[in-house]
Amino acid sequence: MVFNIKEKGYKFIRVGFTNCYLLECNNGYLLIDVGYTGAYQKFVKKLKKKYDINISEIKYLLLTHHHDDHSGFANELRRNTGAKLIINEQSLEGLKIGKPDEESKPINRRIKFIVGIFSLFHKFIFPPIIPTENDIILTDSGLMTEVLREIGINGTILYTPGHSQDGISVILQDGSVYPGDNTMNAWYFNIFGIKKRPIYVQDINLIFKSWEKYIKLGGIIIYPSHGKAFNISKLKTNLAQYQNK
Ligand SMILES: [Zn+2]
Structure with missing residues (x-):
């Protein structure tokens, strides 16, 4: 199937390095991830200007994992909108501390070097996030399957560790995949x-x-948190290469 990314009409706001995707749900929108702490006002403005959506229309905030570039202004957004969190149980610890755990490591030496320089200017922290009883904590695979449908989104949540131990992804019936950071496509x-x-x-x-899951479940277009959307065929090709090594 030929699938034109531009025709799809998907909605996203880029703040800093992070793409924050919006999915229509009952009475408003579900937001997938937020950007760094401090980027909230910028996000609110962009949302209004690009799509004429008011921040109050965001009813749910799904965090793909606990890292600072995905959870940064979550608290500010919750305070201002009352949006309910949808998070993996395994994100709780990292969210509570407000800092990425140490389990994820740079993929190669060049990235390690670049991140080393970046860390001179950036502290990887965010205001600790403590869920309330209104929030939705995904504790089992049953809930992951049901929760989106219950709020009017035709799709499911998958537990997809790999980038981090707590990673979750969203896959919609139409083949859209929101993998969090399990794949990246930023030129830089x-x-x-x-x-x-x-x-x-x-x-x-x-x-x-996780990539195999996206393929098996009928994924067509990947919407990464960093970089541009791309066709899943690229993951298939890369997977074949890595598995032949
Ligand atoms: Zn991450």
Whole structure:
């Protein structure tokens, strides 16, 4: 099937390095991830200007994992909108501390060097996130399957560790895949030879398992948190190469 990414009409706001995707749900929108702490006002403005959506229309915030570039202004957004969190149980610890755990490591030496320089200017922290009883904590695979349908989204959540131990992805009935950081496609990372892999990896084999899940479940277009959307055929090609090594 030929699938034109531009025709799809998907919605996203890019703040800093992070793409925050919007999915229509009952009475508003579900937002997948937020950007760094401090980027909230910028996000609100962009949302209004690009799509004429008011921040109050965001009813749910799904965090693909606990890292600072995905959870940064979550609290501010919750305070201002009352949006309910949808998070993996395994994200709780990292969210509570407000800092990425140490399990994910740079994928190669060049990335390690670049991140080393970046860390001189950037502290990888965010305001600790403590869920309330209104929030949705995904504790088992049954809930992952049901929760999106219950709020009017035709899709499912998958547990997809690999980039981090707590990673979850969203896959919609129409073949859209929101993998969080299990694959990346930003030019400024691609030049370091990552070939659609994330720059930080907890377990590369689990990443490939996640890619296999996206393929098996009928994924067509990948909407990564960093970089442009791309056809899943690229993951298939890369997977074949890595598995032949
Ligand atoms: Zn991450």
